[in-house]
Amino acid sequence: MKDPRLDDLARWAQENFGQEHTGHDLGHIRRVVSNTEKIIKKEILTEAQAQIVLAAAWLHEALDDKFFPDTAAARVSLNELLEASGYSADEQEAIEAIVQDVSFHKRQKKAYPLLTRIVQDADLLEAIGAIGIGRAFYFGGAHHEPLASTPLPQDPWSSQNPKTVYQHFFDKLFRIDELLSTAVGREIGEKRTRFMKEFLTEFTKEWEDGSFDSLG
Ligand code: ADP
Numbered sequence: 001m002k003d004p005r006l007d008d009l010a011r012w013a014q015e016n017f018g019q020e021h022t023g024h025d026l027g028h029i030r031r032v033v034s035n036t037e038k039i040i041k042k043e044i045l046t047e048a049q050a051q052i053v054l055a056a057a058w059l060h061e062a063l064d065d066k067f068f069p070d071t072a073a074a075r076v077s078l079n080e081l082l083e084a085s086g087y088s089a090d091e092q093e094a095i096e097a098i099v100q101d102v103s104f105h106k107r108q109k110k111a112y113p114l115l116t117r118i119v120q121d122a123d124l125l126e127a128i129g130a131i132g133i134g135r136a137f138y139f140g141g142a143h144h145e146p147l148a149s150t151p152l153p154q155d156p157w158s159s160q161n162p163k164t165v166y167q168h169f170f171d172k173l174f175r176i177d178e179l180l181s182t183a184v185g186r187e188i189g190e191k192r193t194r195f196m197k198e199f200l201t202e203f204t205k206e207w208e209d210g211s212f213d214s215l216g
Contacts, residue, residue: 003054003055005085005086006051006055008084008085009055009059009081009085010058012058012062013026013029013030013058014026016062016067017029017061017067020067023135023138023139024066024067029058031126031131032057032119032122033054035057035123035126035185035188036053036118036122037054038184038188039184040054040118041184042182042183042184043114043118048091049115052091052094052095052098053098053118055082055087055091055095056095056099056102056119059081059095060099060103060122060123062081063075063099063100063103064103078096078099079092098119101116102119102120117185120179120181121180121184121185121189124180124185124189125185125188125192127172127173127176128173128177128192128193129192129195130192132173132192132196133199136165136168136169136173140164140165140168145164145168146164146165147164147207148164148165149161149162149164150207151208152166152208156170166207173196174196176193177190
């Protein structure tokens with residue numbers, strides 16, 4: 001049964017990310033929640049744990065300093081929201097720990113507990129597959145990043161290549177499947193990675209067909 005407290009958190013997401021256009025809009029948050037629902041179906045969790053994970057999925061951007069640069073204030077607001085929505089002190093602590101870890105996992109390499117890994121996987125899945133491709137080009141456009149370089153890099157896995165959207169696939173997107181740690185996350189990740197590789201193979205052909213040595 002759906003936990004009615006999640007409605008408050010969905011409202012918070014709508015209020016804070018309804019007008020966001022950096023690839024972290026409300027649709028992104030909804031898809032992270034939906035990925036979380038898929039992942040928890042195959043994990044052995046108590047009902048209480050499942051509700052904690054779903055709450056953390058709705059709130060997974062709440063402590064990200066990209067959106068809330070005053071981290072102390074963000075923490076206070078998150079506490080207030082959870083308190084007002086009826087979460088107990090223990091639940092608040094568990095939800096905040098997940099949100100904190102999801103925001104900082106790119107900076108801290110360590111072994112995370114299952115509840116955190118579920119939301120991390122749900123978020124990582126958003127960067128790959130068809131939506132991941134869309135988000136990468138969207139980000140590239142917003143940051144004036146070229147589509148790709150001419151010629152394309154000889155070794156696309158090198159860290160010395162020019163920063164382009166094409167390069168982002170090798171720098172980050174094709175490495176995400178190695179980071180996924182839940183069964184469902186891995187299964188979806190494998191399918192989405194295969195699709196991105198097909199896309200990039202086709203992209204590479206079309207790009208190289210249009211690359212001439214001179215303007216003549
Ligand atoms: P998050 O913290 O959610 O990973 P990012 O801002 O790093 O947020 O990424 C948001 C989206 O933009 C992701 O889909 C990511 O793959 C894409 N992205 C991030 N950096 C680049 C880049 N340099 N070029 C193209 N896409 C990018």
